[in-house]
Amino acid sequence: TSPLGSQANKDELGRATWTLLHVLAAQFPEEPTRSQQKDVKTLIGLLTRIYPCADCAKHFKEVVRHDPPTVSSGTELQQWMCRVHNVVNRSLDKPTFNCNFVGARWGALDCGEQLACDMTVGRPRK
Ligand code: FAD
Numbered sequence: 091t092s093p094l095g096s097q098a099n100k101d102e103l104g105r106a107t108w109t110l111l112h113v114l115a116a117q118f119p120e121e122p123t124r125s126q127q128k129d130v131k132t133l134i135g136l137l138t139r140i141y142p143c144a145d146c147a148k149h150f151k152e153v154v155r156h157d158p159p160t161v162s163s164g165t166e167l168q169q170w171m172c173r174v175h176n177v178v179n180r181s182l183d184k185p186t187f188n189c190n191f192v193g194a195r196w197g198a199l200d201c202g203e204q205l206a207c208d209m210t211v212g213r214p215r216k
Pocket of ligand 1: 102104141147173175192
């Protein structure tokens with residue numbers, strides 16, 4: 091294990107967070123409710139303020155300001171996530187990812203039980 095604040099720690103936090111964000115996007119409904127759209131915007135907005143690496147949060151805030159989250163469908167959100175991840179990749183001199191393959195890299199969670207992870211289940215009527 092590495093001491094708090096080290097690059098290794100920061101990288102691990104980054105990988106864990108990108109996993110959360112890409113899997114969330116993969117699972118986001120094609121026809122999200124207004125409240126689901128609002129929730130994702132809130133989550134991203136919170137990350138720009140309380141992501142536990144202050145420099146990263148500050149940079150991500152600028153990234154999001156230039157390219158606000160597109161939340162009208164799962165596909166839109168997946169592409170946005172890929173785009174902003176690439177902006178971060180570029181700033182760190184990492185290779186960019188071809189967003190045509192985002193669906194192959196990040197899929198929805200397999201929860202075993204049928205529909206157990208499906209965000210469209212139990213959704214309120216419009
Ligand atoms: P990661 O970038 O963590 O990616 C994990 C995996 O995602 C990759 O192995 C690849 O398979 C896949 N992937 C890569 N790019 C994409 C893409 N565009 N779309 C879909 N999948 C992709 N670190 C800093 O040092 N400074 C920062 O300012 C900084 N800002 C960050 C801001 C945010 C919001 C987040 C979540 C992380 C930030 N990080 C920052 C961490 C950084 O982005 C990486 O997570 C970290 O450097 C580890 O990189 P990695 O090479 O293991 O792969």
